Amino acid sequence: MHDKIQDLATAFCNGRLGRRELVRRLAGLGLALGSVETLLNAAATRAMAADFDWKKHKGTSLRLLLNKHPYADAMIADLANFKALTGMEVTYDIFPEDVYFDKVTAALSSRSTQYDVFMTGAYQTWQYGPAGWLVDFNDYLKDPAKTAPNYGWDDILPNLRASTAWSGKPGAALGGPGAHQWAVPWGFELNNLSYNQTIFDKLKLTPPRNMEELMAVAAKITKDAGGPYGIGVRGSRSWATIHPGFLSAYSNYGQRDFTMSGGKLKAAMNTPESKAFHKLWVQMIQESGPKNWATYTWYQVGTDLGAGASGMIYDADILGYFMNGGDNRERGHLAYAPIAANPAASGPTSNVWIWSLAMSNFSRQKDAGWTFIQWASGTDHLLFGARKNDVVNPVRNTVWQDAEFKERIAKSYPGYLNQYDKTAPDAKIYFTPQPLFFNLTTEWAASLQRMVAREVSVDEGLDKLADSVNRQLHQAGIG
Amino acid sequence: MFLRRALPYVLSLPALLVCIGILVPFFTAAYYSLQRYNLAMPGSREFVWFGQYLDLLSDPDFWVTVRVSATYAITTVGLELLLGLGIALLLHERTRFNNIVSIALLLPLMTAPAIASLMWKLMTNPNFGVLSWLIAQVGIHDFRWASAPGSAMFTVVLVDIWVYTPFMMVLLLAGLRSLPPQPFEAARLDGVAPHFVFFRITLPMLAPYIVTATLFRLLDSIQQFDIVYAMTQGGPGDSLMLFQVRAYLDFFQYTNVGTSAALMVVLWAITYLLSHVFIKQWLRLRERTHGNS
Numbered sequence: 001m002h003d004k005i006q007d008l009a010t011a012f013c014n015g016r017l018g019r020r021e022l023v024r025r026l027a028g029l030g031l032a033l034g035s036v037e038t039l040l041n042a043a044a045t046r047a048m049a050a051d052f053d054w055k056k057h058k059g060t061s062l063r064l065l066l067n068k069h070p071y072a073d074a075m076i077a078d079l080a081n082f083k084a085l086t087g088m089e090v091t092y093d094i095f096p097e098d099v100y101f102d103k104v105t106a107a108l109s110s111r112s113t114q115y116d117v118f119m120t121g122a123y124q125t126w127q128y129g130p131a132g133w134l135v136d137f138n139d140y141l142k143d144p145a146k147t148a149p150n151y152g153w154d155d156i157l158p159n160l161r162a163s164t165a166w167s168g169k170p171g172a173a174l175g176g177p178g179a180h181q182w183a184v185p186w187g188f189e190l191n192n193l194s195y196n197q198t199i200f201d202k203l204k205l206t207p208p209r210n211m212e213e214l215m216a217v218a219a220k221i222t223k224d225a226g227g228p229y230g231i232g233v234r235g236s237r238s239w240a241t242i243h244p245g246f247l248s249a250y251s252n253y254g255q256r257d258f259t260m261s262g263g264k265l266k267a268a269m270n271t272p273e274s275k276a277f278h279k280l281w282v283q284m285i286q287e288s289g290p291k292n293w294a295t296y297t298w299y300q301v302g303t304d305l306g307a308g309a310s311g312m313i314y315d316a317d318i319l320g321y322f323m324n325g326g327d328n329r330e331r332g333h334l335a336y337a338p339i340a341a342n343p344a345a346s347g348p349t350s351n352v353w354i355w356s357l358a359m360s361n362f363s364r365q366k367d368a369g370w371t372f373i374q375w376a377s378g379t380d381h382l383l384f385g386a387r388k389n390d391v392v393n394p395v396r397n398t399v400w401q402d403a404e405f406k407e408r409i410a411k412s413y414p415g416y417l418n419q420y421d422k423t424a425p426d427a428k429i430y431f432t433p434q435p436l437f438f439n440l441t442t443e444w445a446a447s448l449q450r451m452v453a454r455e456v457s458v459d460e461g462l463d464k465l466a467d468s469v470n471r472q473l474h475q476a477g478i479g
Numbered sequence: 480m481f482l483r484r485a486l487p488y489v490l491s492l493p494a495l496l497v498c499i500g501i502l503v504p505f506f507t508a509a510y511y512s513l514q515r516y517n518l519a520m521p522g523s524r525e526f527v528w529f530g531q532y533l534d535l536l537s538d539p540d541f542w543v544t545v546r547v548s549a550t551y552a553i554t555t556v557g558l559e560l561l562l563g564l565g566i567a568l569l570l571h572e573r574t575r576f577n578n579i580v581s582i583a584l585l586l587p588l589m590t591a592p593a594i595a596s597l598m599w600k601l602m603t604n605p606n607f608g609v610l611s612w613l614i615a616q617v618g619i620h621d622f623r624w625a626s627a628p629g630s631a632m633f634t635v636v637l638v639d640i641w642v643y644t645p646f647m648m649v650l651l652l653a654g655l656r657s658l659p660p661q662p663f664e665a666a667r668l669d670g671v672a673p674h675f676v677f678f679r680i681t682l683p684m685l686a687p688y689i690v691t692a693t694l695f696r697l698l699d700s701i702q703q704f705d706i707v708y709a710m711t712q713g714g715p716g717d718s719l720m721l722f723q724v725r726a727y728l729d730f731f732q733y734t735n736v737g738t739s740a741a742l743m744v745v746l747w748a749i750t751y752l753l754s755h756v757f758i759k760q761w762l763r764l765r766e767r768t769h770g771n772s
Binding site: 101102105109126127128130131237238239290291294295309435436438442446449450455475 | 517518519520521523534600603604605606607621623624625626627628629710711712713714715716717728729731732733734735
């Protein structure tokens with residue numbers, strides 16, 4: 001009987017048997033569901049090991065630097081499988097996001113060999129990569145001796161692969177010629193609407209489809225919902241204020257942060273079209289945003305939605321996802337919708353945040369580190385994360401097609417899969433990659449704060465911003 | 480014989496090591512401040528001598544930082560001095576009640592400033608904060624606290640006062656209680672008016688303590704980081720862009736080592752100058768006080 005069970009599990013891992021069929025047949029052999037999971041993980045480990053020498057670095061100990069995040073939690077929960085597969089040891093340090101990137105910068109800039117693999121965002125690689133701190137994974141991906149044949153690099157969503165690759169040349173397209181693959185996508189976030197279904201039902205509202213409707217619905221909630229404000233968006237003095245809803249909507253109007261002319265970058269935030277969009281955004285916050293918007297990070301935006309203090313948010317879809325569970329007052333009351341801010345646009349253009357895995361160039365065990373990254377971004381682990389944990393926006397097509405994952409999401413998160421399907425095709429990083437990303441984008445956020453506070457008019461604020469940005473680009477020799 | 484000769488050097492070795500520990504990062508920062516050096520653009524690294532400093536002087540944002548830092552330091556230290564002195568005078572008498580109160584008043588000082596900032600962030604939340612509710616009761620509605628440029632400075636100054644006034648109070652209370660009683664007894668016997676005693680006896684005798692407490696707080700305040708960063712990250716706009724906040728952002732977020740180092744060296748020069756002035760003043764006052772007594 002044991003052989004029969006193993007045969008079934010192997011057939012499933014090789015794709016010759018569906019999950020439902022597997023569970024049905026195993027149940028026929030008298031196996032409980034919990035035992036099936038254990039068996040499957042073990043079988044998956046064996047199946048992976050069959051095609052590639054996963055034990056090559058047996059005995060090596062890797063050290064990871066992780067941000068406290070559900071994706072990291074899912075990985076930690078599955079680490080035993082990695083250890084069984086490779087015979088490697090893994091230890092990690094985990095930090096909250098407030099201090100995480102300081103830690104990464106400190107470790108890399110000091111050329112520390114302490115960490116081998118770490119979590120990063122794609123934007124951060126625009127600093128770390130040109131500085132020479134990151135390993136370019138292109139060499140690994142092309143080497144069959146180092147990359148498992150069933151790794152499935154092409155299974156990772158193409159826009160995400162491109163968004164984590166850059167040549168290092170300011171203004172050059174992401175994923176373009178000569179691009180270094182400085183990070184491997186792991187999980188990502190789309191920017192769309194998450195809204196409180198109870199409030200919408202009470203006020204007989206339907207999810208807004210564009211900027212005009214968004215402003216009207218937000219104003220209606222602020223006026224008639226009896227407490228909650230209309231729309232939650234980020235507002236702190238940080239680049240993170242620009243990248244979610246704001247840039248997604250901005251890009252939907254065909255606007256860019258920079259233009260390239262003669263190999264030089266030039267600020268494009270003060271075009272008439274950009275000014276028109278900024279006026280709408282500023283007006284929306286003034287009329288229907290949180291009162292202390294200028295201090296709002298993702299945390300406040302999310303917790304307000306979860307606590308019923310806001311009617312909707314235009315932010316990361318996974319933020320809305322997490323607010324629909326846990327101890328949040330509004331758990332089970334949230335729903336999701338795509339939004340294309342520009343009524344004339346053919347569909348949403350979500351800017352994306354991509355949690356990725358990168359490897360320190362100062363690591364002394366790079367091949368072992370790549371083995372870990374393959375496993376962590378591989379189909380089996382991501383399936384485990386998507387089905388059993390909260391890897392809610394997996395980066396692989398296969399996982400998005402997984403019936404069990406889709407069923408779980410569809411059951412408790414109304415509209416989530418629809419917003420993904422509508423948004424994913426044009427979701428990518430809409431910023432122009434350049435090494436001054438963080439200062440110039442933070443300055444953009446500071447300008448937005450002044451406009452919302454009515455310290456300057458939108459026209460004057462954007463003209464000043466463009467002047468300052470152009471001056472800094474010029475000083476840096478890239479503008 | 481050798482041991483006897485070497486002993487002074489051995490004894491001063493720890494001080495020498497500490498000194499090296501301080502000087503190495505200082506000179507490293509000074510060295511970086513002479514370079515245009517952004518970690519994300521290693522190819523453009525160049526030695527520019529005092530170019531960074533000249534850039535700073537012609538940068539309007541730098542002068543915003545100078546103005547904001549000066550406003551913050553002068554306002555917080557001035558108000559904390561007044562409040563600290565007032566509380567110290569009230570608690571001057573050694574009674575059981577005063578002792579308990581003076582210990583209770585130290586509690587904010589034991590709170591980490593970043594934690595205090597988070598507490599105040601919650602208390603000043605316009606939606607559910609207790610302070611927002613309280614001021615609404617007296618007719619001030621829609622006050623935006625740290626999220627509006629007009630009230631952001633007021634809000635962070637309030638937090639700083641809450642955290643650091645006890646520090647002033649403790650130093651000045653210790654000073655008050657250590658003053659010799661004879662001049663006060665003589666004044667009482669002569670029937671001198673209390674305000675005359677305060678301005679002509681207490682304050683001059685307390686002056687070295689006031690200068691010491693002010694110096695400590697001023698140096699700390701001009702280097703403020705945690706309260707402001709935790710509450711507003713330097714915003715809204717640039718309304719709270721203090722030296723340390725700017726230097727931190729320049730290094731850790733923008734990887735702009737040269738600019739960050741130049742800002743730190745300027746801040747060091749300011750604190751050095753302030754310390755020099757205050758210590759000279761303190762020595763003069765101490766001499767005068769000792770001479771008088």
